[in-house]
Amino acid sequence: MKPSSLILPVATAVFAAVLSFSVLPVPAAAQSQQGGPTRSSGAKVGETAPAFTLKDASGKEHSLADYKGKIVVLEWMNEGCPVCRGVMEDGLVAKMVADSKKVDADVVFLFINSTAKDADRPEKSAKYLEKHKINGTALIDGEGTAGHLFGAKTTPHCFVIDAKGTLAYAGAFDNEKEGDANVNYVVSAVTAIKAGKTPSPAKTQSYGCGIKYKK
Template sequence: MRCSKTIPFMFSALLLGLAACCAGSESCSPVEAAAQAEEAGSGAGPEAQVEGISSSPGAVPAPATTAAPEFAEVGSLAPPFTLTGAAGSSLSLADLRGKTVVLEWFNPECPFVVYAHEDGPLKDMAKRFGSADLVWLAINSSAPGKQGSGAEKNRSYAEKWSLDHRILLDEDGAVGRRYRAKTTPHVYVVDQRGVLVYRGALDNAPRGRVKGESYTNYLEEALGSIGSGQPIERADTRPYGCSVKYGSK
């Protein structure tokens, strides 16, 4: 009988000991640690580069709910936003329901963006895919005073690169953080249902360099699949480029 009473007591003591140990240990909060590491990664140097790779192949499921999640997730409704453009007028994502929408995170002074628009695929891609059924938007989440920020500067680059689409300013970074935009460029595709169906790298060639594989334009591949009614083979790839120049929260 003494043994049967002792075992529950020892088990309770063990649980209390573990809880006390956990309270002061970072290792007991892997989710929080991962979130902190992700936030730290967004503050890397201006040319922080990660190679674009496929991570989530396959079709995108229909959204499980009618409400957008707090943070963007492939297969769920894209988080809504309203932003003011560099030219002055505002635009809401909700107004574009029924169209395919490309979101390109943008910083005109980032070397990766400069290459993409002057010599790479973004030199003419928006024009090639632009139609009554597809809207291309650039979003600049640089905080005031940081690299690539400011309406006048963005208007100047839009003229220099002959951009016909809007550049939207997200100076407080709220939209960028909700979409977990990490780099410029970092691209997203929202389909006609308002569902996020692609996010990630523009292609697998940062500044035109491909390592150990044939060239793939992930964004063009995704848009082609939408146009033909086929599943997007690679719906979630790792972006590369300059870190988004967020301000402090």
């Protein structure tokens, strides 16, 4: 290849790279990594799960402490997100609940909606769960308090808390990122906890729509 033929593509690439860096400042996450690793924000696997109190559609308050002694699963939801709708409307969430309850009938499922625009419509999420035969309680987190405490980023984003109140799993709904959505990480975690083992994996990267928190 003649050197002259490289000028235009290389110049184009350089321009694109410069433009990319000029319009996108280095995010804080990168700055915090300068010179060494740091820990991400939000609840930490292996540590006590943050306490929270949220209301359901009827106005009843639910605190994490209410469920001490039981395995608690939190799944962030937003029926406006196509990824969340995909797993809920295809029956995958109902199956996750059913499979988990086969392992431990007392597992508690709390579906949290931290979408700011849904704060004044608490009944919306509850009706959605009911419509899709999902056995769990919908909680409204319009201020994003619980979402920020746990570091929930996406819908879906799942957290499994053991009977002692320790966060045992945080991350994706399933292994879709690996190419096959054939392992539900929540069911795996519940199974491991019930067997007295540490979930593996205990932490994965969630995927889905970003949660639209209150600004």
